[in-house]
Each structure stands twice: as structure tokens, then as C-alpha cells.
Amino acid sequence: MNGPLRRVALVGGGITPFGVRAATFPELIQEAGARGFGSLPNLAPEDVDSLFVGAAQPERLAFQSHVAPLAAELLGLTPTRVIQRTELACASGQSALRSAYAAIASGLSDLAVVLGVEKMNLPDMAEANTSMADVLDRPWDGVHGATAPPFFAMVAQRHMHEYGTTEEQLALVSEKNHRFANRNPTAQFQGKVFTREKLRGLPVVAPPLRLGDCSSMTDGAALAVLVEGSRAREFTDTPAWLVGSAQCSTFHNLAHAGSLSSWEGLRKAGQELYRSSGLGPKDVQVAELHDCFTISEIVEYEELGFCPKGEGGRFVEEGQSDLGGRVTVNPRGGLLGCGHPLGATGVAQAVEILGQLQGTAPSGRQVPGAAVALQHNLSGSANVHSLLLWRREN
Amino acid sequence: MTASTPSGQSSGAGGDAGTTLPRSDALASERPPRREEPPDPSPLTLLDFYPPQDPRWTRIAPFFLALKDGRFTTTRCTRDGTFHWPPAVACPKCHREELQWVDLPTHGRLYAFSEVRGGAPLGMEGGVPFVVGLVDLPGAPLRLFSRIVGRPYAELALGEPVRFETFPIRDGRLFYRFRAGGEPATR
Ligand SMILES: [Zn+2]
Numbered sequence: 001m002n003g004p005l006r007r008v009a010l011v012g013g014g015i016t017p018f019g020v021r022a023a024t025f026p027e028l029i030q031e032a033g034a035r036g037f038g039s040l041p042n043l044a045p046e047d048v049d050s051l052f053v054g055a056a057q058p059e060r061l062a063f064q065s066h067v068a069p070l071a072a073e074l075l076g077l078t079p080t081r082v083i084q085r086t087e088l089a090c091a092s093g094q095s096a097l098r099s100a101y102a103a104i105a106s107g108l109s110d111l112a113v114v115l116g117v118e119k120m121n122l123p124d125m126a127e128a129n130t131s132m133a134d135v136l137d138r139p140w141d142g143v144h145g146a147t148a149p150p151f152f153a154m155v156a157q158r159h160m161h162e163y164g165t166t167e168e169q170l171a172l173v174s175e176k177n178h179r180f181a182n183r184n185p186t187a188q189f190q191g192k193v194f195t196r197e198k199l200r201g202l203p204v205v206a207p208p209l210r211l212g213d214c215s216s217m218t219d220g221a222a223l224a225v226l227v228e229g230s231r232a233r234e235f236t237d238t239p240a241w242l243v244g245s246a247q248c249s250t251f252h253n254l255a256h257a258g259s260l261s262s263w264e265g266l267r268k269a270g271q272e273l274y275r276s277s278g279l280g281p282k283d284v285q286v287a288e289l290h291d292c293f294t295i296s297e298i299v300e301y302e303e304l305g306f307c308p309k310g311e312g313g314r315f316v317e318e319g320q321s322d323l324g325g326r327v328t329v330n331p332r333g334g335l336l337g338c339g340h341p342l343g344a345t346g347v348a349q350a351v352e353i354l355g356q357l358q359g360t361a362p363s364g365r366q367v368p369g370a371a372v373a374l375q376h377n378l379s380g381s382a383n384v385h386s387l388l389l390w391r392r393e394n
Numbered sequence: 395m396t397a398s399t400p401s402g403q404s405s406g407a408g409g410d411a412g413t414t415l416p417r418s419d420a421l422a423s424e425r426p427p428r429r430e431e432p433p434d435p436s437p438l439t440l441l442d443f444y445p446p447q448d449p450r451w452t453r454i455a456p457f458f459l460a461l462k463d464g465r466f467t468t469t470r471c472t473r474d475g476t477f478h479w480p481p482a483v484a485c486p487k488c489h490r491e492e493l494q495w496v497d498l499p500t501h502g503r504l505y506a507f508s509e510v511r512g513g514a515p516l517g518m519e520g521g522v523p524f525v526v527g528l529v530d531l532p533g534a535p536l537r538l539f540s541r542i543v544g545r546p547y548a549e550l551a552l553g554e555p556v557r558f559e560t561f562p563i564r565d566g567r568l569f570y571r572f573r574a575g576g577e578p579a580t581r
Binding site for chain 2: 125126127129130132133137139140141142143144145146147149150153154155157158161203204205206207209253254255256257260
């Protein structure tokens with residue numbers, strides 16, 4: 001990093017219930033405002049100088065563009081420094097977080113609200129599925145019927161072929177994340193026990209992936225508040241400090257995906273994350289990883305250095321990504337258990353990490369003594385990887 | 395404007411054409427065509443956002459004209475030899491605009507594949523299940539995503555030979571896909 005940057009802290013936030021919601025896009029934004037501002041009694045709307053909104057496809061899914069000023073009005077904000085929306089498909093929320101970080105670190109902003117929101121469930125779900133096909137190269141890949149499930153199915157097929165990963169190991173990722181989700185009142189899947197046996201009996205969506213291997217079309221929103229470091233303790237005694245970040249984009253058209261089973265972009269981004277923070281994979285106790293599909297979490301263990309290449313399946317099988325293992329992955333419940341409202345996911349992950357570092361996550365989900373947390377979102381066909389690293393003390 | 399159409403069998407990635415792409419400013423005075431019929435429920439909902447094959451809309455119309463000759467083509471940079479996919483109007487490597495049309499191999503092998511059984515986009519819901527895959531084209535540094543026809547999912551294997559074919563969409567236009575087993579049913 002060049003030049004002196006200011007320290008940036010996450011001091012509070014809130015998450016709406018995720019799921020198939022009887023709520024519109026603006027209503028989800030207001031729910032997130034109630035929960036986010038509700039977590040910060042010392043914060044008044046006029047203290048907020050900037051607003052960053054992560055939303056992937058409001059134009060298609062809610063027939064609304066120019067959503068940042070819409071959100072500002074709904075939240076009672078009149079930003080005077082920065083107001084913008086970020087779109088990075090599945091990583092739109094994380095992109096908003098990092099943009100807020102950059103603004104505060106550089107001095108453009110002192111206190112920013114980051115809102116992530118997506119309304120995905122429509123009366124006609126084929127319309128929503130079409131929006132997922134245009135995340136890929138629409139006229140060349142999407143037109144053949146490419147959406148996320150068949151692409152990640154091919155990733156699973158290659159990983160199984162090259163490394164011997166099994167369908168049983170895929171199911172173990174889903175079983176773990178659904179178990180955590182059952183202890184998270186904002187998760188989409190509540191009160192449903194998904195054993196590996198039950199998961200392996202669910203219908204096939206795109207072989208070898210079954211319904212339980214795939215995250216859902218979800219409505220939801222989340223709000224987080226980032227501040228310049230010297231002001232953090234006006235709001236909380238236990239902020240989470242943003243101590244590292246990285247991104248890498250390696251291709252778009254699937255013709256240039258290279259190996260499906262190795263994600264070079266994530267490996268590069270991970271190396272930059274660890275370099276920029278001075279920490280390494282062994283320092284990470286909690287990881288919120290992008291488990292859009294079970295196979296994604298397995299590849300992510302490997303590329304982030306939690307286990308050697310090809311051993312991701314064994315890593316989950318040995319319980320190394322569960323509570324008590326090497327690193328607890330997705331104690332929030334992941335995208336598999338919480339659902340995946342594209343713009344909201346990254347912001348909700350950050351709010352979860354704040355609770356983990358504060359030690360206030362519910363029993364059965366809290367990672368004891370968590371001090372360093374990694375946040376990852378891929379987007380599209382895993383062609384872009386976004387990483388943040390959070391720390392309890394700074 | 396015309397597409398360059400080198401004659402003979404496509405024989406790997408080395409075919410040479412040599413016509414540079416038309417410039418968009420030459421077309422600026424032409425009005426876009428009016429859509430005269432409502433969209434039909436074909437898989438082309440995603441393609442026909444606007445008619446991308448028409449030279450009044452796109453500078454890579456030669457790709458679609460070549461499909462009518464049963465040929466599979468793309469652009470290559472005359473300066474550094476870079477193959478482009480999809481066809482380009484400027485080289486992403488050197489940013490020059492001097493490109494040529496070249497033939498691509500028409501025989502390949504399945505690198506990976508799956509089957510869409512649900513969650514299909516508009517216009518494709520009635521077509522499930524259907525197979526999609528990534529096809530390695532020997533001799534070209536490309537691994538193309540495509541619809542795969544000719545064999546059901548359960549009868550396909552990694553490395554399966556597949557061949558390029560065209561198929562009609564509407565308005566006399568064609569698109570491409572790959573077929574496993576049997577003879578190609580081009581046009
Ligand atoms: Zn070039």
C-alpha cells in the first residue's frame with residue numbers, strides 16, 4: 001500500500017430476515033435501517049456523511065435504478081461526501097464495503113453507511129432465472145442456457161475427476177452450514193434439519209449438484225456502519241478493524257476460465273490479502289466464505305491455504321471447517337443456510353463477523369476467542385474474487 | 395460490407411481471411427430495423443435482446459454470415475496472432491484494430507459437462523433437461539461453452555468427441571452448438 005491510510009472500523013449493523021419475503025425492495029431497505037440504526041443508539045442520521053449501496057440487479061428484479069438516492073431517502077440520510085451504488089453480481093455488497101473502506105481510509109469520508117439489498121423472488125421465477133443468465137456473457141454463454149448451477153456443476157465434475165472429491169463430501173458442507181443456520185434467526189432455512197442422508201436424497205438440479213448443494217433465490221437486506229478509527233469508540237468498545245483487502249478478476253467469457261478445479265484468481269487475491277495484512281491462513285479462526293454451491297466452499301479452503309490443493313473434501317470430512325476445527329467456516333449458516341440475496345450477502349457476512357469478534361454470536365455458532373476473521377465473496381463464474389480481513393484488536 | 399469467406403474445409407485454427415472489420419461510423423446513418431413480430435418462445439430470448447446478427451447492429455456480422463456457410467469462425471490479431479473469443483473489433487492484447495477472420499476447428503472434446511434440470515431462463519423452461527458443456531478445440535487456445543446435443547447426459551463422458559453444427563433459430567438466422575455421436579445435422 002502506498003501512503004498513509006487512516007484506520008477503518010466496523011462499529012455496528014443489522015440484518016433483515018432472509019427468505020421468500022412478503023416485502024418489496026424499498027421495504028427491505030427500511031427494515032435494514034431499523035435493525036442497523038437500532039444497533040447503534042449513539043448514531044444519528046445526520047452523522048452519516050456517505051452511503052454505499054450494494055445491489056446487483058435492481059433494474060431487472062425490482063424495476064428500479066438509481067437506487068442509492070432511493071435508499072438514502074428511505075434511511076433518512078442526506079450524504080454530503082460520497083453516495084454511490086456498487087454492482088459486482090454476487091459480491092455487490094462486499095464491493096460496497098470495500099468502497100466505503102477506501103473512502104474512509106483516504107479521507108473522503110469519516111462515517112459511512114453500507115447497505116446491501118436484493119429482492120429476488122418474483123411472481124415469475126423464469127424472469128429471475130433470466131437475470132442470473134445475464135451475469136455470465138449473455139450473448140455467448142448465457143444464450144446456451146448457462147446459469148450458475150450448470151457452471152458450478154462442471155467445477156464439481158472436474159474436482160471429483162482430478163482429486164477424487166465425493167458427493168458425500170459435498171453434502172457435508174451443506175449439513176454443516178444448515179446446522180449453523182438453524183441457530184441464526186435471520187437465516188432463510190429455519191427448523192429444517194438437513195442430514196447428509198437427507199441431502200443426498202434431494203432432487204438433482206444440475207448433476208452432480210442436488211438441491212441441497214445450491215444456495216437459493218432470496219430476498220433480504222443488511223446494513224453496516226464503518227467509521228474512521230479515532231471515532232470508533234464513540235459507538236462501541238469492541239469494533240472490528242478492517243486490516244486487509246484484495247480483489248482479483250481473471251476472465252469473463254467461459255472460454256477463458258482455464259482450469260475449473262483451481263481458482264487462480266482466488267489464490268492470487270489470497271496472497272495479496274495476507275501480504276497486505278501481515279497475517280496468514282494459520283491466523284484465521286473464522287471465515288465467511290462464498291458457499292453459493294457446496295463445491296465452492298471446498299475449492300475455497302484450498303485456494304485460501306487452509307489445506308493443500310485437492311484436499312478440500314477431506315478437510316470438511318475431518319471437521320476442520322467446523323467449530324473446534326482448524327478454521328470455522330460459515331458459522332452464520334453460509335449462503336446455503338441463510339440464502340443469497342446478492343447485494344445483501346457481503347454486508348450480512350460483515351455483521352456476522354462483528355458479532356464473532358465481539359463474542360456475542362449465539363451458542364453453537366460462536367467461535368471461542370475469535371480474533372481474526374476472513375471474508376470472501378466470489379462473483380459470476382468465480383471469475384472475480386473479493387476478500388476482506390477483519391481483526392478484533394488493531 | 396462482406397464477410398471474408400476462405401473456401402475449402404476448415405482445417406484447424408490456421409485459416410486465413412484477411413478482411414479487416416468494418417468501422418461503426420460507416421453505419422452511423424442507417425436506422426435500426428423495426429421488429430416486425432413478437433418474440434417467440436424459443437431459447438433465443440437471451441440472444442434477441444436486439445438482433446445481434448444484423449450488420450446494421452453489429453460489426454461482427456461476418457461471424458453469423460459464416461455460419462450460413464457451415465463455418466465456425468472468429469477473429470485473430472494480425473499483429474500478435476492472438477485468437478479472440480468472442481469475435482472482437484479490437485485486440486484485447488495490443489488494442490490494434492487490424493484483425494482477420496479465421497476458421498476454428500469444428501471437432502472437439504468435452505472438457506466438462508452438466509445437465510440443466512431446473513431453474514432455466516425465460517424461453518428455456520420447456521426445454522429442460524438439456525446438456526451444456528465446455529468443449530476443447532484442438533489447435534485453438536479456446537474452450538467454448540455450448541449446448542450439447544445428440545446424446546443424453548447419462549451417456550456422455552469426459553473427453554467425448556463432439557462436432558460443431560449450426561441450427562436454425564428464426565428469420566432465416568442460424569446459431570451454433572456441438573453434437574456428440576452420429577453425423578452433424580448442419581442446417
Ligand atoms: Zn493484438
